[in-house]
Amino acid sequence: MTLEETLQKIHPLDEKAMEISRKRWDSIAKPLHSLGKMEDLVVQIAGITGSPDMNLKKRALVAMCADNGVVEEGVTQTGQEVTAIVAENFLTGDTSACTMCRQCGTDVYPVDVGMAVDTKVPTDLKVAMGTRNMVKEPAMTREEAVKGIEAGIEMVSRLKAKGYGLLATGEMGIGNTTTSSAVASVLLDRPVEEMTGRGAGLSSDGLNRKITAIKKAIDKHQPDPKDAIDVLAKVGGLDIAGMAGVFIGGAAFSVPVVIDGFISCVAALIAQRICPTVGDYMIASHVSKEPAAHLILEALGKEAVIHGDMCLGEGSGAVALFPFLDMGTAVYQSMSTFDDIHVEQYEELV
Template sequence: MHTATITSQEIQAKIDLKTKPLGALGGLEKLAFQIASVQDTLSPKLVNPHILVFAASHGIASEGVSAYPSEVTPQMVLNFIGGGAAINVFTRQHGINLLLVDAGVDYDFGKNEKLIDAKVNFGTKSFTQQPAMTDAECRQCLEKGAELVQQVHETGCNVIGFGEMGIGNTSSAAAIMSRLLNIPITECVGKGTGLDDAQLSRKTDVLSKALEYHQNVNNNPESVLAAFGGFEIAMMCGAMLEAARLGMLVLIDGFIASVSYLSAFKMDTSIRRYAVFCHQSNEKGHRLLLESLEADALLKLDMRLGEGTGCALAYPLAQSAVAFLNEMASFESAGVSQKTEGSNES
């Protein structure tokens, strides 16, 4: 880590001296402060934004934990490639580069210039009676995620978001959250793709038994990822760690991406200063997870789609934060009188 040349007091002073009451831009001021701190400058810039969407198949999907069959995963990847998914729409709208990554989908896509082949295997195992992946596969995911971010960074990109696609991955994420935070699984499990109450009860039961089966697994994040993870969850974790190491602003999507972040945070707490939590998902465990991380999400739209959609929607807020810091007049430059001492009125 390089030593900062700009102090936090200098950044705060620049924000406070804009032509507005103190704190009047609320969370946007916090975001501007964070971006300026990460970039170590009073004139931050967002350059060549990217969102990486990692897709993988999950063995746990065969246990009836999702409202959709596992073949939806490759079908949705083909939809991403065709430009028809929500994330395609929002990244086009906001001028964000979208990269699609096959981390381990149970399908042979062949050669496709719109899909990065990072396939570790054709899906994970069902973690009810065995680890989801081997330790070597988990390491491969972490390393591949880091490698992809290095390549993106070389394009000049300094702001990167992460999303995922994988039927069954809310089950995987809930199990990881339960183990890493020592929170009962019932608090972490939600309805995912839209389960009814009976299906939710089955999902909870399957995960409770799986956690019991793996109760002797070491509580370090790598072991927990190997036991319960998806290839996309582990690869995203490696990608987030590398993005922070390179000093990039890291946009975190919803529940599953936040569990990847949790795993990364347990490996290296310094990732926190780079992370922007884009939205609080409608998935039950996400609010609790954000509270545990002492994180405030920028948006609350009751979304639960994944794909990095929260990152794409929050990106314009980061643009606005940078714009007001760089372009808004100060009291001095605009010749506007500041609040007088002892006055409570604006």
């Protein structure tokens, strides 16, 4: 399905389902609104799925894997070859996020949307053999950026058909905090220095190289902040494009999608700028340790549940939210009501 066709399928959340969900929460034998964000998220998911009787048992982490040409500028601590190694480790379950997924019953789907080499990770949605060095030329053409988004949309379509009811966004791509900082700086109109952190452990010299590279790329290509796809194409990455597509696909196919950390937040921001309604279908998990993360969440109008100073990536923060959602849905679906226990119901007091 093309991006344009997908956007036409996106509608506002189902208010009727949300109202039924709110009333159910209010009938449960506990003080009103006492589970806070647990209640809010369950109500949101009712609106996303169009049903107050959601089933979140079958869930998946979608990890978009891609390489970024800007690593030529010395902006990372590790080499580009690490992208392929970790991507294949998703298949064997040998990553931090995979370990967390096993703990909470979550399947893992790595996607090669743009790695510089072919691996055992499926390549049928691959757009290019990595992006170009954005310091020297645009990272992608506009067409490549759109194809990256459509790869994410296609993944949601496939997983929806398999019965998945909840998705987490993840990524693997050496250099992607550099591209994410560049995109965030343009879309939020904030200084590059404010949007850029040390990523996976850069030295002070490395951080300076990273900031310089981002500034050069933005100055050279002048991405249009009013056109999120233009920004993505010129200074972004295919992993970000793929995740943006997952968010858009989630809205089109009525599947809740959980935002991970900084890079995932940037993808969410792109998706929201392409179609504002998509933002209502996203769930924020945590506040990344990267300096720009809280600013992006604020721009998205989201409040994270977890404040754990996490910055691992891979989708680890998104998956960490799943047990929280499980506990909320367990109370929502199975706890006694005031009528069941013959106790007078709490009332909303002014």
